[in-house]
Amino acid sequence: MPHIKLEHTENIDPDLFKPVFKKLKVILIKNAGVKKDNCKCKAIQIPIYEVGSDDASEHFYHLEISLLKGRSEEVRGKIGKKSLQVLQKYFTDINGAHKKQFSIEIRDINPKNYFTSNAL
8 A cells, every 4th residue: 555546548658657656656655654665556548538628639647546544634635736746747748739637536445445465
């Protein structure tokens, strides 16, 4: 725990995900007290999608962070704001050729419903 899942519509160089995930893990370590070794990250490209007016130049990035329940609203807010800054830094077009929407969802997982072989 935690689980970091980035869904995206744009084809991205796979080498770009490592620094993004590294930054996201640092945010979680500093703000939520998670262990680096327990972070699970994945990126999933969505091949069929529609955004807004269905213009092919529109893309989205949706980050879902799942954490065990118990973080305050303030901590979740910090994680959300800092994570949004990371996404915008790494995935915004310099020339503005593509419209991009960024969203973040932080999910609380009930520890009674989560089972793992890791020592949390």
